[in-house]
Amino acid sequence: MRATGMSSVPGPVAGAGFGGTEATARRVGEAKTAPDRVAGTDFGETKTSAGLVVGVDIGGTKTAAGLVDPSGALLASATRPTPAAEGCEAILDTAAELVRSVAGDRWGSVTAVGVGSAGVIDPERGVVVSATTSLTGWAGTDLRGGLSRRLGGLPVATANDVHAHALGEHWRGAAAGCADVLLIAVGTGVGASIVLGGRVRHGPHAVAGHAGHVPVPAAAGAPCPCGGTGHVEAVASGPALLAEYLRRGGTRAADLAGVARLAAAGDPLATDVLITGGTALGQAIGGLMNVIDPEIVVIGGGVTGCGDPWWQPVRAAIAAETLPALRDVPIVPAALSSTAALLGAARLPLTTTPTAMTTATATRTPDTPAGTMSQTAMVTATGTGDTSAGTLPQTAADTLPRSVTDAAAEEPPFTRKNP
Numbered sequence: 001m002r003a004t005g006m007s008s009v010p011g012p013v014a015g016a017g018f019g020g021t022e023a024t025a026r027r028v029g030e031a032k033t034a035p036d037r038v039a040g041t042d043f044g045e046t047k048t049s050a051g052l053v054v055g056v057d058i059g060g061t062k063t064a065a066g067l068v069d070p071s072g073a074l075l076a077s078a079t080r081p082t083p084a085a086e087g088c089e090a091i092l093d094t095a096a097e098l099v100r101s102v103a104g105d106r107w108g109s110v111t112a113v114g115v116g117s118a119g120v121i122d123p124e125r126g127v128v129v130s131a132t133t134s135l136t137g138w139a140g141t142d143l144r145g146g147l148s149r150r151l152g153g154l155p156v157a158t159a160n161d162v163h164a165h166a167l168g169e170h171w172r173g174a175a176a177g178c179a180d181v182l183l184i185a186v187g188t189g190v191g192a193s194i195v196l197g198g199r200v201r202h203g204p205h206a207v208a209g210h211a212g213h214v215p216v217p218a219a220a221g222a223p224c225p226c227g228g229t230g231h232v233e234a235v236a237s238g239p240a241l242l243a244e245y246l247r248r249g250g251t252r253a254a255d256l257a258g259v260a261r262l263a264a265a266g267d268p269l270a271t272d273v274l275i276t277g278g279t280a281l282g283q284a285i286g287g288l289m290n291v292i293d294p295e296i297v298v299i300g301g302g303v304t305g306c307g308d309p310w311w312q313p314v315r316a317a318i319a320a321e322t323l324p325a326l327r328d329v330p331i332v333p334a335a336l337s338s339t340a341a342l343l344g345a346a347r348l349p350l351t352t353t354p355t356a357m358t359t360a361t362a363t364r365t366p367d368t369p370a371g372t373m374s375q376t377a378m379v380t381a382t383g384t385g386d387t388s389a390g391t392l393p394q395t396a397a398d399t400l401p402r403s404v405t406d407a408a409a410e411e412p413p414f415t416r417k418n419p
Contacts, residue, residue, distance in 0.1 A: 051111035054099045055346030058117040060084055060134040065098035068346035072172045076102045084134055088141040096150035112155040114348030116164025116341050122206045126158040129206055157348035163200045166193030167344030174298045174335040182294040187301035190233040218280040236281040238303045245273045263309035274306055275313045282317025289322050300334030
């Protein structure tokens with residue numbers, strides 16, 4: 001992630017096998033079909049009244065919004081560049097404009113908004129606890145309150161973008177019907193989201209899922225973007241893989257897609273670089289599986305497009321690290337691509353208690369698009385820290401889930417505020 005959420009990751013590259021090459025569910029080390037799942041199983045109770053919801057995905061480079069119905073169908077979507085250098089007010093303005101844009105003449109039917117954002121997000125207060133400097137002034141932002149006020153008091157639910165991606169995959173994607181899920185995002189950084197009992201686990205400090213900061217032998221002494229050393233992100237992220245190729249004298253590739261193409265063609269150096277990084281990632285995932293005991297592991301992000309030269313060592317290392325009882329847990333690629341984060345963000349207000357969705361009372365007036373309807377939005381600064389993952393999708397932005405792209409790594413300098 002940016003473990004749970006933060007920076008941009010390169011999207012799939014044409015010709016490099018990025019995205020979609022691992023469409024079938026796989027158990028550790030071999031191809032198998034995924035376990036039967038109950039279609040439409042909902043592990044979370046819907047908290048808002050029936051109606052349309054808008055999911056928003058805020059990343060360092062792009063902000064996207066999607067109009068979603070209660071079944072998880074994406075009815076409309078739009079994307080704009082994130083005004084990252086202009087500060088939090090400009091970012092919130094852009095998000096609000098996108099919400100109104102995708103709602104259009106159905107504005108009066110929108111009951112709530114869900115936001116998956118880059119940064120460490122406190123879901124109880126709707127505040128950005130910390131963020132990289134790629135989003136100027138984002139740390140400390142009242143994300144929930146600021147967006148709700150711009151939308152006439154609509155209820156707003158918030159989460160980190162990687163958690164949003166996990167909710168999307170859990171609702172309508174690769175993990176649909178599974179109660180216990182480990183999602184790993186590998187792009188500019190390495191992050192994760194943990195779904196247990198159908199609910200995303202944020203942790204008391206809102207930092208659950210920072211899988212990139214798990215120590216692995218291959219990273220011993222290597223500096224990590226978090227300021228520490230020896231963490232898997234330092235050797236398994238996209239930038240780390242490319243840096244290792246160049247450090248070892250590679251001259252035939254200028255980006256990770258090029259490294260992947262060389263590896264696919266049998267280039268020894270490129271292949272070894274992907275084996276080293278993939279093995280380190282697999283070791284970290286296997287260790288997490290031993291702790292969490294998931295039903296399924298979903299892996300997404302730009303690095304997954306490196307193809308079999310990367311997937312094979314990842315699966316082999318997972319198999320070597322996991323306990324025997326976990327050897328048949330499916331290891332599958334993310335299925336929803338860019339829609340995962342939007343759908344997951346939209347899922348948030350459908351499964352979040354009203355007290356976790358803002359404390360602001362406002363009335364939508366005729367001067368708001370398609371809105372003469374009066375609506376009171378409950379928005380408090382406190383609420384449940386456990387957002388149900390349920391069965392609905394989340395937000396998106398790039399050719400890969402933005403939650404994976406823009407949310408993948410915490411790069412220094414890292415700003416932290418205590419709102």
